Amino acid sequence: FCAGADMNMLQAIQSDGASARAAAGPADFDPQARADFRMQNSWFPAVPKPIIGAINGACAGLGMVYALYTDIRFASDAAVFTTAFAKRGLIAEHGISWLLPRLIGFAAAADLLFSSRKVDAAEALTLGLVTRVFPTAEFEAGVMAYAKMLANDVxxxxxxxxxxxxxxxxxxxxxxxxxxxxxxxxxxxxxxxxxxxxxxxxxxxxxxxxxx
Incomplete structure (x- = not known):
């Protein structure tokens, strides 16, 4: 899915003081969207269509932030989740401190952020990080069937x-x-x-x- 930020970029920030300032996000999709949904990485809620996170493999750091901004998340049984930030000496980036407790509760969010431990697909389903887990061989077909249902039936x-x-x-x-x-x-x-x-x-x- 997304293994997070490029480690060479993080090393460059450390070694030469390169700025980690984020570039501006894309133009608004919904002109009536809240200002909160016009910032870098927080623009997913302003897209006026459902966004399905199809998570098959590593979902770490910034990649996990992206996944949490989607409206619905499905995982294959090969997916692995980690916030990763604490193991890199970083903080809870890009609003994940707001998103994660709303999905899984304060204490569970604190656990995942503080420990940066890896969470498999089964635990992710139990926690509420994802809505459904598919066997890897059925993953793409299952996700696409749901997307087609939304496109055709409602x-x-x-x-x-x-x-x-x-x-x-x-x-x-x-x-x-x-x-x-x-x-x-x-x-x-x-x-x-x-x-x-x-x-x-x-x-x-x-x-x-x-x-x-």
């Missing part, structure tokens, strides 16, 4: 709006999340995908969603 508009709501809710109280959802509901009722969602169910046929 409303693109619903996916877009739900993703935005899920990530924004991490900064909201329950009341604020309810109010935001209530405000979004009128747009859903007026959408073409809502009409199609009712029609294909009543007509007992495959959906033909347009994302509008």
């Amino acid at each position: 409303s693109p508009r619903s996916l877009r709006e739900m993703k935005r709501e899920l990530w924004n809710a991490q900064f909201e109280s329950l009341g604020e999340a309810i109010a935001a959802a209530d405000a979004d509901m009128a747009g859903s009722f007026a959408s073409e995908d809502f009409k199609e969602g009712v029609a294909h169910f009543l007509e007992k046929r495959p959906a033909r969603f347009t994302g509008r």
